[in-house]
Amino acid sequence: AQSVTQLDSQVPVFEEAPVELRCNYSSSVSVYLFWYVQYPNQGLQLLLKYLSGSTLVKGINGFEAEFNKSQTSFHLRKPSVHISDTAEYFCAVGRKTSGSRLTFGEGTQLTVNP
Amino acid sequence: GAVVSQHPSWVICKSGTSVKIECRSLDFQATTMFWYRQFPKQSLMLMATSNEGSKATYEQGVEKDKFLINHASLTLSTLTVTSAHPEDSSFYICSARDSTSGDYNEQFFGPGTRLTVL
Numbered sequence: 419a420q421s422v423t424q425l426d427s428q429v430p431v432f433e434e435a436p437v438e439l440r441c442n443y444s445s446s447v448s449v450y451l452f453w454y455v456q457y458p459n460q461g462l463q464l465l466l467k468y469l470s471g472s473t474l475v476k477g478i479n480g481f482e483a484e485f486n487k488s489q490t491s492f493h494l495r496k497p498s499v500h501i502s503d504t505a506e507y508f509c510a511v512g513r514k515t516s517g518s519r520l521t522f523g524e525g526t527q528l529t530v531n532p
Numbered sequence: 533g534a535v536v537s538q539h540p541s542w543v544i545c546k547s548g549t550s551v552k553i554e555c556r557s558l559d560f561q562a563t564t565m566f567w568y569r570q571f572p573k574q575s576l577m578l579m580a581t582s583n584e585g586s587k588a589t590y591e592q593g594v595e596k597d598k599f600l601i602n603h604a605s606l607t608l609s610t611l612t613v614t615s616a617h618p619e620d621s622s623f624y625i626c627s628a629r630d631s632t633s634g635d636y637n638e639q640f641f642g643p644g645t646r647l648t649v650l
Binding site: 460 | 536538566573574575576578581625627638639640641642643644646
């Protein structure tokens, strides 16, 4: 079984500041890693994913994440946030097995203040 | 591409009635769809995995007779909340896995359905 821990439930930052949302996972097998964003009363939108290859993954809206196998982490970063980045962010892990389900972290509420 | 729709987007019903929520993959075939439940300020909780043409697999603690899932085609899965009660009020989200994606199990999420039971 796998598990995901998002270390911060809430992250308040000022506009144009850098931000890092932390995610650690545990799994006994190789996994795929994902970051999703959820705006109020909406479904989840994929920000980025790590499948294999380069450990630095670039996603939409200027976000990027780095897979660190030794530390079992997949932290999400953005060098300069906007008010519109205010949302809930979920880290998720899935086993490298066809059709397997995702395990989600508890989510991090990012609030960007002017 | 990879769009998933849900209908209705919100529904209010009386206690004791049944509500059906549809999940459709609009531009791809989905052999597997997932149904999640999300309470306010919480993460997504997987309720069941729906495979086209077979019975759904329910997670522990989810009543299969209360949450009926049907996945009759490669583009449609339905969740019926039977005899709904106020504690069933929640945000229900479906996701669909593209059956052509091989061993890469990205899920595409619907916009969610807000259910309020009075």
